[in-house]
Amino acid sequence: MIAQGTSAPDNASSAFFEGLAAGQLKIQRCGACGAHQLAGDFCFKCRSSELDWVDGSGRGHVHSFVMVHSVFDPAFAHEVPYLAALVELREGPRLFARLRGVTPEEARVGMPVSAVIVELAAGVFAPVFAPLEGMDQ
Amino acid sequence: MLNAAIAGLGMIGLSRVPGATARLLAARAVLAGLEDAGLDVSDLDGLLVCRSGGASEAELGLNLQRTLALPNLSLLQVGYAEGASSIALIQVAALAVSSGMARVVACVFADAPLAAGQTARDAFSRRKPANGVDSLRYAAGLFGGASLYALAARRYMHLYGASSEHFGAVAIAARAWATMNPLAVFRQPLTMEEYLASRLIVAPFRLYDCAMPVNGAIAVIVTAAERAADLKKPPIHILGMGQAHPGIPDQKGFERGLCVAGRAAKETALRMAGIELADIDICQFYDAFTYSTIASLEAYGFCAAGEGKDFVAGGAIGPGGTLPVNTGGGHLSGYYLQGMTPVSEAIVQARGEGGARQCGKHEIVLATNDGGRFDHHACLVLSHTRRSRR
Secondary structure, eight states: OOOTTSSBOOGGGHHHHHHHHTTOOEEEEETTTOOEESSOSSOTTTOOOOEEEEEOOOEEEEEEEEEEOSOSSGGGTTTOSEEEEEEEETTSBEEEEEEOSOOTTTOOTTOEEEEEEEEEETTEEEEEEEEOTTOOO | OOOOEEEEEEEEEEESSOOSOHHHHHHHHHHHHHHHHTOOGGGOOEEEEEEOTTOOTTTSSTTHHHHTTOOOOSEEEEOOBTBTHHHHHHHHHHHHHHHTSOSEEEEEEEEOOOOTTOOHHHHHHSOOOOOBGGGHHHHTTOOHHHHHHHHHHHHHHHHHOOOHHHHHHHHHHHHHHHTTOTTOSOOSOOOHHHHHHSOEEEETEEGGGBOOBOEEEEEEEEEOHHHHHTSSSOOEEEEEEEEEOOOOOSBTTOOGGGTHHHHHHHHHHHHHHTOOGGGOOEEEOOOSBHHHHHHHHHHTTSSOTTTHHHHHHTTTTSTTSSSOBSTTOIIIIIOBOTTHHHHHHHHHHHHTOOGGGOOSOOSEEEEEEEETTTTEEEEEEEESSSSOOO
16 A cells, blocks of 8 residues: 555664554654754754654644645555645654644644554554644644 | 856757657757857866756766767766756856866756656656655655645745735746746646636645646856857856755754745855845746745845735736746746756846847846755856946
């Protein structure tokens, strides 16, 4: 169902993808300056390579979203139209993810959301985000 | 000190009908550029090649030297900065001819995304490789440039109250210019009703918010000002140039989609050219999507943040407007040859060869390129007059 290349761990992100497979949204915390980032070889703020993997809150808000109508990939032919977003996690990093449990009319920038890890295809995991009522941004 | 001028322009293909390969198109464009300048292949001592992100070295690369059997190269490379590749390479050519490292440099971009039996969507569905967390975009169903720029457009709508009609105004202005460009792919006038009735691709983007692929090639011949002055066509001088690459991850507090890259490149280019923003007569922006034009106007400071939408809605960028923008129809209605589209139309206007669409004031023309998701930016300030007005 999901084409090749959808999940492509590299050195910096292998722990991130292993976390997803275990149902966790892990992010990096810099041991030197405390900054959070999704996955990198160095801290984007201080270039330290002392990076620890920590459990992210999995909570954040919709920084922006789109409604995909065109089928760019046959694997998504039965899914269109669907909502996808750039989600900003509470800790700061942003990531691309599908939105679930919200209609196009309800979706809005700033909407509080929380992550659920889903298995898109055998061995391919991704976070999706659903609205979180009453959460502050 | 910069001493570089564009002496030749070669344009080949620009067609939605599949035909020659990218390498053959590139070779023909280089020859056409030399012909336009009144130069011979034996004069060429520099070749700078760029290609689309989805294309391979085998399709178009260093092999172009052998295709054309160029014997005299002292400068040869393939360059890549995503959509900013074309201007980035012209900048290298300008530095090379200014320093004397090369004397006549061809910069060429070619693309042949359309194969027989393929749709535009097929062409744009070719995935760019994405590794690590960047590959999450595909799991999220965000394919092509349209989805990423639509995210930026939605963010802009949220921050400044922009509507579909604002994006429509950009599409209509581009089409109005294209009706006067014989090389434009889409030349039928476009109305707001037609724009609003067009199908959604990745909302908020509709069909007319997105450029369509073409097969073609454009080559630009760069040489020193003195040499260019003796050639067939009037020289178009490179007065200034700049780049910017905000290479930080998408994080809280960073508004990537608001075209922050353009701002830093502008400062460098205007300072080098010795001009002010108000001296620019015409803009050729990288408008693969309607929103890009609005973002560029604001990044360069032609409008304050959030005011670009009203600027375009008021007709300022179309024919007869106060700031002519994308006067050949841009990517949207002209032809989508990535970074070379703004460059080619800037040369045409600066030379005064625009025919029915020629702008009266065309002394200083700005051309810009954007690559990635507002990751890379490059610009040129061009003029038919070597010295600036100040």
